[in-house]
Amino acid sequence: MIINHPLLGxxxxxxxxxxxxxxxxxxxxxxxxxxxxxxxxxLYLRDNPAGEHKELWFHEQGDRSWLVVTRNTLTHDIxxxxxxxxxxxxxxxxx
Amino acid sequence: MLKHSLKPxxxxxxxxxxxxxxxxxxxxxxxxxxxxxxAQRDGKSRPFAAAAKRAFNLKLPGPGQSASNGDYTLFWSxxxxxxxxxxxxxxxxxxxxLKAEFEESASITEQSGGWCRFDLEGDASVSTLERLCAxxxxxxxxxxxxxxxxxxxxxxxxxxxxxxxxxIYGPRSSAGSLHHxxxxxxxxxx
Numbered sequence: 001m002i003i004n005h006p007l008l009g010x011x012x013x014x015x016x017x018x019x020x021x022x023x024x025x026x027x028x029x030x031x032x033x034x035x036x037x038x039x040x041x042x043l044y045l046r047d048n049p050a051g052e053h054k055e056l057w058f059h060e061q062g063d064r065s066w067l068v069v070t071r072n073t074l075t076h077d078i079x080x081x082x083x084x085x086x087x088x089x090x091x092x093x094x095x
Numbered sequence: 096m097l098k099h100s101l102k103p104x105x106x107x108x109x110x111x112x113x114x115x116x117x118x119x120x121x122x123x124x125x126x127x128x129x130x131x132x133x134a135q136r137d138g139k140s141r142p143f144a145a146a147a148k149r150a151f152n153l154k155l156p157g158p159g160q161s162a163s164n165g166d167y168t169l170f171w172s173x174x175x176x177x178x179x180x181x182x183x184x185x186x187x188x189x190x191x192x193l194k195a196e197f198e199e200s201a202s203i204t205e206q207s208g209g210w211c212r213f214d215l216e217g218d219a220s221v222s223t224l225e226r227l228c229a230x231x232x233x234x235x236x237x238x239x240x241x242x243x244x245x246x247x248x249x250x251x252x253x254x255x256x257x258x259x260x261x262x263i264y265g266p267r268s269s270a271g272s273l274h275h276x277x278x279x280x281x282x283x284x285x
Contacts (some may be wrong), residue, residue, distance in 0.1 A: 007158040007159075008158055008241065009159070014244060061159070061243060062241075065174060067172060
């Protein structure tokens with residue numbers, strides 16, 4: 001499988017490690033009143049779509065960047081690869 | 096300077112660096128370089144750029160590239176981070192030399208002791224490397240540089256001369272395994 005890295009171009013997937021659903025970017029606020037419920041949802045409840053899925057990949061044997069990869073779980077077709085930092089900033093995060 | 100009677104060893108554990116010729120490919124162990132990484136600190140892009148110009152007087156290489164000027168060779172390792180190489184004879188304390196230029200604009204890490212370097216020279220360089228890693232070394236142009244994996248060992252591959260001359264940097268603690276992988280692959284092609 002080839003992942004088309006936004007900075008480095010097409011790279012073999014053996015250089016990457018997989019973390020999981022992109023929603024892991026949105027870590028809940030631990031000080032919130034319902035933090036326990038939020039963290040339960042964050043840690044354990046995950047959609048398992050048959051089709052397009054946004055997921056976090058780490059270019060461990062490359063430039064060590066976190067990527068958001070849009071992959072079709074039925075065909076393994078990768079339609080989009082973005083730098084996770086850019087996406088987090090678009091969602092209003094400072095880092 | 097503290098006096099001692101310790102004897103330096105090369106990454107492969109000998110007194111002198113190894114040089115192996117297999118067919119028309121030469122694999123040379125290099126221990127004459129010092130190495131540091133520089134990472135631009137958050138919000139310090141201006142003083143960082145100014146210090147980089149003072150220290151290296153070159154355009155910092157972008158993703159997948161290296162650049163050389165005088166004693167220094169730099170290659171891009173990740174966003175806002177570069178590896179810097181210089182001769183050991185003149186830059187043994189490379190981290191403190193660079194820290195004096197960059198001050199608070201960059202985090203600088205001494206890397207010299209952590210890495211080994213093998214140079215591949217000859218026509219069989221590409222056919223050797225294409226048996227070892229997923230990087231398209233045949234397409235690498237002069238001064239291209241990238242990180243990848245050889246036999247489960249994370250390495251940097253720097254192309255000094257397209258198709259002819261490559262430097263492979265790997266962890267010093269895996270020097271023997273990396274050298275074995277290079278020699279084995281070379282024997283099957285060169």
